[in-house]
Amino acid sequence: MQTKLVALAATAILGLTAVSAQAAILDDVKAKGYVQCGVTGGVPGFSAPDANNVWTGIEVDFCRAMAAAIFNDADAVRYTSLTSQERFTALSAGEIDVLSRTTTWTMSRDTQLGISFVGTMFYDGQGFMVRKADGIASALDLSGAAICIESGTTTELNAADYFAANNMEFNTVVFVDQDEVVKAYEDGRCDVYTTDSSALAAERSKFANPDDHIILPEIISKEPLGPVVRAGDTQWFNIARWTYFALLEAEELGVTSANVDEMLGSDNPAIKRLLGVEGDFGTPLGVTKDWAYQIIKLVGNYAETYDRNVGPSTPIGLERGLNALWKDGGIQYAPPIR
Missing domain, CATH: 3.40.190.10 (Periplasmic binding protein-like II)
Structure with a gap:
């Protein structure tokens, strides 16, 4: 009996240690008050600073969305400009919290560098x-x-x-x-x-x-471009991954930065879950139940960030193509929030 109790105690300690390790990045980010985001030196539409050093782009918006989910403040982000050769070292060393920098998802990078790709924000070639x-x-x-x-x-x-x-x-x-x-x-x-x-x-x-x-x-x-985090921190990975999914889910459900407050009164169960009106899907992530509402209110849905940064009406002029939602002929797809 004593041996079993010792074993159970050891297991509990290991479990608590694992949970503590998994929460390490989120705790550090909350303590310093911002997300440190690794970006390019300046690629218009993706991540680039203006004359006042204000960063914009679809990859910048992803970092802003993470900040919105964590702090209810999309501006709680600082940016580190990185070359292609610097980016993975900076991420592994903890100099940045997330890498959102035109980075292609490949097997060798996914399995050999101690990093985890969150998803494909932009299908390219x-x-x-x-x-x-x-x-x-x-x-x-x-x-x-x-x-x-x-x-x-x-x-x-x-x-x-x-x-x-x-x-x-x-x-x-x-x-x-x-x-x-x-x-x-x-x-x-x-x-x-x-x-x-x-x-x-x-x-x-x-x-x-x-x-x-x-x-x-x-x-x-094939160049699936997406954000990357350090491997081993499940909670931080899930925050990043579900931030990406929330942007897509919001577009599919027709929830935008302009109508999100009105949508709080929707009868659609999927919209209720997305916005935190029904259920609590934020606490397991380590954020508030209205985390996705904050993302949409402060940053928008995937279509909004795409259109304002790289879409047909911008100087870059890219059609959605593969980056359209699955129901519109593309391959962007989010698992359900439930």
Whole structure:
């Protein structure tokens, strides 16, 4: 009997230790009063600062949504600009709480770096941009061309695979930072700029003459881009994951930042659960029961953040495509809150 009691006590202690470890990041974030978010150096529509150092973008909005869920304050975020080579080290070292920086979900990253991908905020694929005056109509015409690439990315491997598979000569001009890549392309140091198609559209929007550059039709890879957290903290992972799902669920249910207060009176059980009117789905996450209401009220739903940052009416001009909801022909899909 004594042995059993000791064993049960040990199990209880281990359980409490596990719970404590899982709550570590949330406790630290609450103690300091903000979410430290790792972002790019500046990709319009995704994460970029303005002249007053105010950050905007679809990836910035994800961090703002997490802050809204935790603090009821979407501005309780600080941003750390990271290169592709710095990002995972910064996350693993605890220098940031979440990485929301055009990062492709791959098996090796998911299994070897001690990190966990939350979901796919943006379904993308790698493309190529060239100068219209060069008369290039297809990526299959790029053999021997000088190609600007950022090191430490999936871009290098994808391009190498594509050129090898099509028996084309592969000439790269590699840079550590994306800004250096763009500058080299603009200065004519290379013929082609390759990265995720969304980033190509974003960078082109900043050119003095965007219409002088075209994005070729070929998409040569799958690039599921999404936020990342350190592995091992289940509670923090769940907060991040369900923040993403709440953005999607809100769009599917037609709940927006403009009508969310009115929707508090909805008879739809799914809307009641989402907004915390019925049930308490926040406490298990470590937040208040109205966590999703705060996200929607302060940041909006997925469609709102997409449309204002990268949608057709922005300079970037991206249609939803695969990023539409499942019911609208895309593949964005959230499990139910219940």
